[in-house]
């Protein structure tokens with residue numbers, strides 16, 4: 001296995017045993033989320049490729065530049081080896097080591113979707129379920145973002161386009177990009193303009209949009225700062241960016257949270273720091289991390305150290321894993337403060353669009 005560990009990546013603060021311990025310390029046979037026979041085969045194939053080194057891995061520093069870390073978990077929710085660490089400088093959670101770009105490319109092409117298929121997977125029923133969730137998401141976005149007939153909406157990593165339907169229904173021009181041909185066909189059969197490709201393909205199209213949606217995409221990116229900077233070229237002059245990522249503070253069951261396809265894991269404060277580093281300012285964000293952003297002229301020079309967030313994140317994750325709800329509530333007070341503060345920062349509906 002081609003892993004090169006930096007000399008200081010396992011410092012005094014980094015215990016050999018993951019902080020969450022228990023099921024996160026080793027690969028159990030049955031664990032976390034149910035999956036079908038095809039999914040179990042894909043999980044085994046992923047584990048085999050990681051163990052044999054066919055999927056090469058590499059150690060990376062945090063976005064803030066620090067290599068100091070605490071190991072939180074050693075496996076993901078499927079029991080796949082997946083080391084999640086907490087940066088002890090800024091509090092950002094990341095996968096370290098993580099697969100190389102080539103390994104991820106093979107994984108996404110051959111194994112990723114199969115792992116997520118539940119027993120008895122029915123594409124149409126899955127589309128209907130995702131469409132219901134997508135309509136709820138869009139209704140919350142449209143409370144803050146005023147789109148008009150003729151406004152344009154794009155989604156990168158759109159799947160079958162379920163998130164785009166509500167915007168199409170109100171007269172917006174919608175375009176989605178994804179690389180899963182099965183999902184693309186499913187959405188095209190419903191009349192959606194879905195195209196093959198991801199961010200680079202979308203940027204090379206030369207089109208610009210009033211709203212760009214990244215729903216459960218940012219946590220998969222290898223270089224989110226570079227991709228967020230590129231994404232600005234997809235936005236109209238007053239265009240907005242909608243980002244949804246799973247919050248480590250909002251998950252009900254920690255054993256379902258970590259996924260080997262995720263390279264980063266966020267809480268509201270760390271997402272805010274990363275977005276500021278990429279030159280975006282927050283318009284609205286809730287506790288489960290549905291958020292609206294717009295490009296700003298000031299770019300943060302560096303992600304600041306945040307020792308309080310580091311302590312809070314470690315304590316909340318351990319309390320949640322151990323079901324110590326009292327401690328969880330106590331340590332979650334700061335998180336609740338952020339939620340209240342974010343809820344207060346609801347500006348008047350923002351008008352975007354060319355009409």
Ligand SMILES: [Zn+2]
Nearest residue numbers: 062064087090
């Ligand atoms: Zn950091």
